[in-house]
Amino acid sequence: MAVIGSGPAGIYTAEALVKQSAEDVRVDVLERLPTPYGLVRYGVAPDHTSIKSIANYLRRVLELPEVRFLGGVTLGTDLSVDDLLGHYDAVVYCTGAMVDRKLGIPGEDLPGSVAATDFVNWYCGHPDVDPGRFTLDTSEIAVIGVGNVAVDVVRVLAKTADDLRSTDVPHDVLQRLAESEVKAIHMVGRRGPEHAKFTLKELRELGDLANADVCVRPDEAVVLGGDFPRQVQGNIKVLQSWAAREPIGRPRRLDVRFWLRPVEILGTERVEGLKLERTRLSEEGRVVGTGEFETLPVGMVLRSVGYQSVPLPGVPFSERTMTVPNEAGRVRDREYVAGWLKRGPTGVIGTNKSDAAETVRTLLADLEGRERGASEPIDTLLAERGVRPVTYEEWLAIEAAEAELARSLGRGERVKLVGLEAMLRACRV
Ligand SMILES: Cc1cc2nc3c(=O)[nH]c(=O)nc-3n(C[C@H](O)[C@H](O)[C@H](O)COP(=O)(O)OP(=O)(O)OC[C@H]3O[C@@H](n4cnc5c(N)ncnc54)[C@H](O)[C@@H]3O)c2cc1C
Ligand SMILES: NC(=O)c1ccc[n+]([C@@H]2O[C@H](COP(=O)([O-])OP(=O)(O)OC[C@H]3O[C@@H](n4cnc5c(N)ncnc54)[C@H](OP(=O)(O)O)[C@@H]3O)[C@@H](O)[C@H]2O)c1
Numbered sequence: 001m002a003v004i005g006s007g008p009a010g011i012y013t014a015e016a017l018v019k020q021s022a023e024d025v026r027v028d029v030l031e032r033l034p035t036p037y038g039l040v041r042y043g044v045a046p047d048h049t050s051i052k053s054i055a056n057y058l059r060r061v062l063e064l065p066e067v068r069f070l071g072g073v074t075l076g077t078d079l080s081v082d083d084l085l086g087h088y089d090a091v092v093y094c095t096g097a098m099v100d101r102k103l104g105i106p107g108e109d110l111p112g113s114v115a116a117t118d119f120v121n122w123y124c125g126h127p128d129v130d131p132g133r134f135t136l137d138t139s140e141i142a143v144i145g146v147g148n149v150a151v152d153v154v155r156v157l158a159k160t161a162d163d164l165r166s167t168d169v170p171h172d173v174l175q176r177l178a179e180s181e182v183k184a185i186h187m188v189g190r191r192g193p194e195h196a197k198f199t200l201k202e203l204r205e206l207g208d209l210a211n212a213d214v215c216v217r218p219d220e221a222v223v224l225g226g227d228f229p230r231q232v233q234g235n236i237k238v239l240q241s242w243a244a245r246e247p248i249g250r251p252r253r254l255d256v257r258f259w260l261r262p263v264e265i266l267g268t269e270r271v272e273g274l275k276l277e278r279t280r281l282s283e284e285g286r287v288v289g290t291g292e293f294e295t296l297p298v299g300m301v302l303r304s305v306g307y308q309s310v311p312l313p314g315v316p317f318s319e320r321t322m323t324v325p326n327e328a329g330r331v332r333d334r335e336y337v338a339g340w341l342k343r344g345p346t347g348v349i350g351t352n353k354s355d356a357a358e359t360v361r362t363l364l365a366d367l368e369g370r371e372r373g374a375s376e377p378i379d380t381l382l383a384e385r386g387v388r389p390v391t392y393e394e395w396l397a398i399e400a401a402e403a404e405l406a407r408s409l410g411r412g413e414r415v416k417l418v419g420l421e422a423m424l425r426a427c428r429v
Contacts, residue, residue, distance in 0.1 A: 001363075002088040002378075004075045004312075006031035007038020008058065008349045009339020010094035012356035015061040020360050027067045028088070028378065032074040033127065034390040034423045035398060036062060038096055040349065042126045045152040046167035047159070054349055062392055070378075071390030072420075078387045079378070081314035085334060087378045089370075090363055092336040093315060093324060094356075097307040097345040103144065107265030108303070112138070116149050116304035123156055123173050125416030127423070131172035136180035138299025142274045144262050145304035146189035147197035153302055154187050155205060158212040158252050166412035168402070185212070185254045186296050190261040190279055190287050193239045194223045200234040207238065212254045213247035216240075220258040260294065261287060265301050274298050307345035329359025336363050394427035401426035 001017050003010045006029045014027045035041055037055050044051050062069050073079065075095070084091045100115035107113060114134070121129040141157060143150050156164070161178035169177070189196055196203075206214050221243035223236050239256065247253060259279050266273035278292040309324075311317035316332070318325050323344050324337040331337050338359040339352045347355075382389060402414040409415055417423050 001025060001027045002084050002091045003027060003029045003094055004084075004091065005029075005038060005094035005096060005339070005341075006036035006062075006069065006071075007094060007096050007339060008040060008054075008352040009096070009341075009356055010038070010092075011036070011058045011061045012353045013092050013094055013338045013360060014067050015064075016357045016360035017363075018061075018064055018066045020357070020364055023372065025066055026373075029062065029067060029069050030073045030075065030079070030378075030389075031069065031071045034071040034420065034427070035395060036069055036071065042124045043120060044349075045156060046123065046164060046169045047155070048152075049167070051349070069390075069392040069395060070382075071395060073382065073387060073389050076313040078382065078385060081312075081335070083378070083381060087375045087381065088334075089372045089375070090334045090336060090367060092329075092338055092359060092363065093312060093331070093341055094337070094339045095309070095312060095341050097309040097322075097340040099308055099310055100303060101306045101308050103262060103303055103305060105262055105264055107267060107271070110265055110267050110271050111269070112267065112271030112299055113265050113301045113303065116143075116145070116153055116302055117307060119153055119302055120149065123169055123177075125168070125170040125173065125418045127418065127420050131170050131176075131418050135176060136182050136300075139181055140184045140186070140296065140298040141182055141300045141302065142186045142188055142296050142298045143302045143304055144188050144274075145197075145306070146187060146256075146258075147304065147306070148199060148202050149307075150187055150302075150304035151198045151202045151206065153304055154185055154254060155209065157182055157185050158206075158209050158254055160211050163211070168406075168412070168414045168416050170416045170418045171405075171409060171411075172418070183252055185252065186274075186298065187254065187256050188260050188262070188274075188276065189256075189258045191281070192223060192258050193221060193236050194225075194228055194232055196235055196258075198235070200231050200238070203235055203238055206254060206256075207242060209250075209254070211250055212252035213250045214242050214254045214256065215247055216243040216256050218243045261289065262301075263289070263293070266295065271299055271301055272297075274301050307340070309341045309345070327362075329355075329362045330366065334366075390424075390427065397427035398423050 100117040221240045260276040263277045264275040274296045277289040279287050282288045308322045326337050329336045338356045406415040
């Protein structure tokens with residue numbers, strides 16, 4: 001079996017294939033990066049070390065004798081769908097959702113208007129983004145969206161570089177964070193506190209920031225009606241408690257705003273402001289503008305309004321749902337999908353486990369009674385194309401080099417190596 005992508009969905013799929021299959025099974029996990037774990041490595045915030053430790057569970061799957069990790073292999077450039085179907089009994093696509101959703105407002109493409117995907121990739125040391133990409137040389141920043149990614153981004157901006165010193169943030173990025181001139185961060189939701197997507201635990205953490213006062217306007221914290229799920233009630237309570245407290249002069253200030261939608265990012269050469277319109281819900285429950293405007297004097301706008309998947313060459317894709325159409329994970333004969341590519345960019349890491357298990361149940365039921373295991377390993381084809389996959393042992397060497405780097409810098413357990421070249425140098429002599 002081939003699993004494409006080594007994020008949580010890919011690795012849980014590999015695990016489910018081994019556990020659920022009554023027959024012997026071998027699974028190749030093909031990954032475009034030299035490193036496994038997808039967003040666990042390049043998404044989960046660096047200061048959320050206990051969540052990051054889920055990698056210790058995922059690594060045990062890659063260490064199963066039935067499973068092989070092949071890093072640095074990209075579906076679409078190194079291999080086609082036909083190549084995969086010619087070498088495996090079945091293929092499961094688990095390539096996640098790696099680009100940002102657009103706001104569709106004027107000024108969105110100005111320098112200083114940044115997708116959260118890029119910013120997160122930056123502080124997580126993703127090889128697609130140069131560590132020199134961002135300079136935090138503005139005193140006010142707006143973050144659009146009130147989901148958990150927005151909360152992560154806000155927290156990283158509000159903390160001091162010292163707070164993040166023991167994390168795996170790349171050293172050049174830590175330097176940029178140390179030089180940050182940010183004084184005020186505005187997190188902006190287009191609906192009310194009762195509609196915010198962040199979860200209670202993540203929200204509470206913002207109130208505990210030693211370096212920032214968290215402010216909510218009392219009029220924006222008002223919520224009508226009361227029959228909300230417990231999580232939402234918790235969010236409302238926390239936000240209302242913040243509305244009742246005064247700032248105490250901490251170096252940074254975080255304003256959590258509601259009922260404001262972005263209408264234009266202002267500026268000529270670069271971002272100079274964000275124009276917002278006050279909103280309300282229409283009778284049908286849609287967000288509508290009230291014609292009342294306000295401008296935030298920000299030099300940077302971080303758009304954190306959700307991720308989306310990209311089509312894989314030769315694989316069906318719905319431009320409406322931005323996912324791969326499937327029935328319980330089945331795409332076409334011998335082709336399957338799991339994770340964010342299957343259901344869209346929602347849910348926590350654990351959600352991908354049950355999702356992958358469903359796909360694997362479908363796959364194994366479809367393959368029952370069919371001849372399996374007749375095809376040649378993919379290795380010869382990859383070698384003919386000059387592709388030398390990064391092995392699991394080579395990934396361990398990258399990890400060891402990251403631990404060594406942390407030791408040499410007097411930082412925590414590891415510091416990310418940035419760039420494909422640095423990673424390959426660390427694992428190949
Ligand atoms: C910024 C951020 C922070 C998050 N923090 C948390 C958190 O703290 N706790 C939590 O529970 N959940 C968190 N989540 C959600 C969680 O990360 C996702 O539920 C999960 O990662 C989705 O898994 P996936 O395998 O579908 O996608 P991904 O994790 O994105 O994995 C996809 C993998 O496919 C690879 N790939 C892509 N294209 C190709 C290709 N063409 N060929 C080969 N390989 C390819 C990618 O490199 C990647 O490794 C966070 C999400 C984001 C965006
Ligand atoms: N610690 C964690 O557990 C953690 C951390 C990070 C991410 N995650 C998970 O990863 C998933 C993705 O998170 P996410 O934050 O990217 O997405 P999300 O939860 O879907 O939040 C997106 C936010 O953007 C807003 N938005 C969308 N379009 C907008 C527009 N045009 N204008 C203004 N605002 C707009 C949404 O508002 P509306 O509601 O009004 O549409 C919402 O507030 C979630 O399931 C999340 O829980 C978990």
